[in-house]
Amino acid sequence: MAEEMRIVLRNYGKIDPLKIDDYIAQGGYKALEKARSMDRETLIEEVKKSKLRGRGGAGFNCGQKWSFAYQAQADQKYVVCNADEGEPGTYKDRLIMENDPHTLIEGMAICAYAIGATKGYIYCRGEYPHLVGILNTAISQAKEKGFLKDFDIEVRSGAGAYVCGEETALIESIEGKRGEPRFKPPYPPSEGLWGKPTIVNNVETFANIPVIVEKGADWYASIGVPSYPGTKVFTLTGDINNKTFFEVPTNTTIRELIYKYGGGIPGGKKFKAVQIGGTSGAFIPEELLDTPVAFDNMAAIGATLGSGAVFVLDETRDIVDVVTRIAKFFEHESCGKCAPCREGTARMYEIMSKINSGKGTTKDIETISRLGRVMSCSCLCGLGQAAPAPVLTTIQHFKADYHAKLV
Amino acid sequence: MKGYKEIIASYANVPGGIIEAYHAIQKEFSYLPEEAILEAAKVFNLPVSEAYGVATFYSMFSVKPRGKNVIRICESAPCHVAGAAEVVAALERELGICMGESTQDGLFALEFTECVGQCQATPVITINGKPYLNVSPAKIPEILAEYK
Numbered sequence A: 001m002a003e004e005m006r007i008v009l010r011n012y013g014k015i016d017p018l019k020i021d022d023y024i025a026q027g028g029y030k031a032l033e034k035a036r037s038m039d040r041e042t043l044i045e046e047v048k049k050s051k052l053r054g055r056g057g058a059g060f061n062c063g064q065k066w067s068f069a070y071q072a073q074a075d076q077k078y079v080v081c082n083a084d085e086g087e088p089g090t091y092k093d094r095l096i097m098e099n100d101p102h103t104l105i106e107g108m109a110i111c112a113y114a115i116g117a118t119k120g121y122i123y124c125r126g127e128y129p130h131l132v133g134i135l136n137t138a139i140s141q142a143k144e145k146g147f148l149k150d151f152d153i154e155v156r157s158g159a160g161a162y163v164c165g166e167e168t169a170l171i172e173s174i175e176g177k178r179g180e181p182r183f184k185p186p187y188p189p190s191e192g193l194w195g196k197p198t199i200v201n202n203v204e205t206f207a208n209i210p211v212i213v214e215k216g217a218d219w220y221a222s223i224g225v226p227s228y229p230g231t232k233v234f235t236l237t238g239d240i241n242n243k244t245f246f247e248v249p250t251n252t253t254i255r256e257l258i259y260k261y262g263g264g265i266p267g268g269k270k271f272k273a274v275q276i277g278g279t280s281g282a283f284i285p286e287e288l289l290d291t292p293v294a295f296d297n298m299a300a301i302g303a304t305l306g307s308g309a310v311f312v313l314d315e316t317r318d319i320v321d322v323v324t325r326i327a328k329f330f331e332h333e334s335c336g337k338c339a340p341c342r343e344g345t346a347r348m349y350e351i352m353s354k355i356n357s358g359k360g361t362t363k364d365i366e367t368i369s370r371l372g373r374v375m376s377c378s379c380l381c382g383l384g385q386a387a388p389a390p391v392l393t394t395i396q397h398f399k400a401d402y403h404a405k406l407v
Numbered sequence B: 001m002k003g004y005k006e007i008i009a010s011y012a013n014v015p016g017g018i019i020e021a022y023h024a025i026q027k028e029f030s031y032l033p034e035e036a037i038l039e040a041a042k043v044f045n046l047p048v049s050e051a052y053g054v055a056t057f058y059s060m061f062s063v064k065p066r067g068k069n070v071i072r073i074c075e076s077a078p079c080h081v082a083g084a085a086e087v088v089a090a091l092e093r094e095l096g097i098c099m100g101e102s103t104q105d106g107l108f109a110l111e112f113t114e115c116v117g118q119c120q121a122t123p124v125i126t127i128n129g130k131p132y133l134n135v136s137p138a139k140i141p142e143i144l145a146e147y148k
């Protein structure tokens, strides 16, 4: 059985996050020094070889992304940290920034060196105002000690928009605009912030970088599942005994997360379903719990790893009611730029409310299934594409719950 | 109290700084007065429609006056199943207003929010951005007393 293993949370509880000397005493900023002694291509190759994939949900190979921005020719490049953390049930990035801000800063500085950027931004969600002070303190300490050299980092606050976690919407928001996603391509590594090559990585992704540089790609690639190696931080919510977080290797199974780490379901009740990856994730039934949490293993069962949120429901829960609440979330958070999402999320919420209030028919289930399939392939960004997942997967795995509510 | 002109001016040289300026204005006024949006459009060299578009896009910004202390209740799924609805009912009862309204004395505004990232202790509310964890109806009077 996979044991807990702390890479991104390695300093959790061991250091005073506001004391840079504590971080240095744990070997902090050594990796940055080592990175700068390597030539840029070798460094990027090393990150590529570690097979680190983005922890923000899309799972793109991190080193490969960096190599696109490295190759792009421009007078200015940017490193942006996605600290928008909007997926309901997720608070892992907050944990990292609250407890070890320097690991994020060091990861960003290594990226800046690798791609040749002198300016960075941390886009921190507006719901975390207390983090702005922590991050700014850490940045000025690192500056003062000379670690950052010509690399400047600015913290920007979001203002309560889930879609701003989407990287191009986030870029629009830093530019002071409405956070509406851009058409892709061009992708940010070639044309991002103010049209310049930009790397957008998640907090957890950056936090892995110093350790990879320090211990080497081979060490990292050997942890967990080979196609998505390393660890992942999970946050457990809902009907679970240990409502807390765990960092585990990616070969851990969903069952282990819930029963071994989570301590099972409270009150001796039975398990009903688990939604992983946040509110846009699939609902997973009992028979699929032995799946490892790694990206491709989850995709193979029609689910996602996403942000690592683990939302457990016991047998007494009304899953149709929960999915109706989730449908409202998407209706509210759709930015309105593309019609399939703007209209689709509204209709989806409307039909779910009808079913939930006992007025639905089998025709409604057919309609909503078709609507969901259309949205998954026609919406502009991941928000609309993923919005139907909770509806479609609960219709697939928990059909009886829907039928019980029909007229 | 700082004037909105002064606040906006201090962000004039920040590229894309209008959102930061709006945050700072709301800290003083609790909402974005129309004059402030017009001023921001001028300073950031944007059409008024765009400055207004930014103000209305983000759920934390309000273009209508509202109570000084903004109470937000998380209604995302983990808080929903943990009993957010009972907390809503208790707050509405205690303050004598409905969700989306402000109290007569201008002290409190009541709003929904989605997940605020404190899901280890659901249900959660925030007041002026400060989170309160494991909130139950019984705890409401005590929490509100801090702001009276």
Ligand SMILES: Cc1cc2nc3c(=O)[nH]c(=O)nc-3n(C[C@H](O)[C@H](O)[C@H](O)COP(=O)(O)O)c2cc1C
Residues within 6 Å of the ligand: A053, A054, A055, A056, A057, A058, A059, A060, A082, A083, A084, A085, A086, A087, A162, A163, A164, A165, A166, A167, A168, A200, A201, A202, A203, A205, A206, A381, A382, A383
């Ligand atoms: C609607 C939507 C919301 C997203 N929210 C986040 C988020 O809160 N944090 C995050 O890191 N990535 C989020 N993403 C993914 C980003 O678009 C992007 O893939 C990620 O920041 C890249 O970093 P990574 O490669 O390190 O994962 C979101 C995507 C979509 C479509």
Ligand code: FES
Residues within 6 Å of the ligand: A088, A089, A090, B074, B075, B076, B077, B078, B079, B114, B115, B116, B117, B118, B119, B122, B123, B124
């Ligand atoms: S779900 Fe309510 S704080 Fe995260």
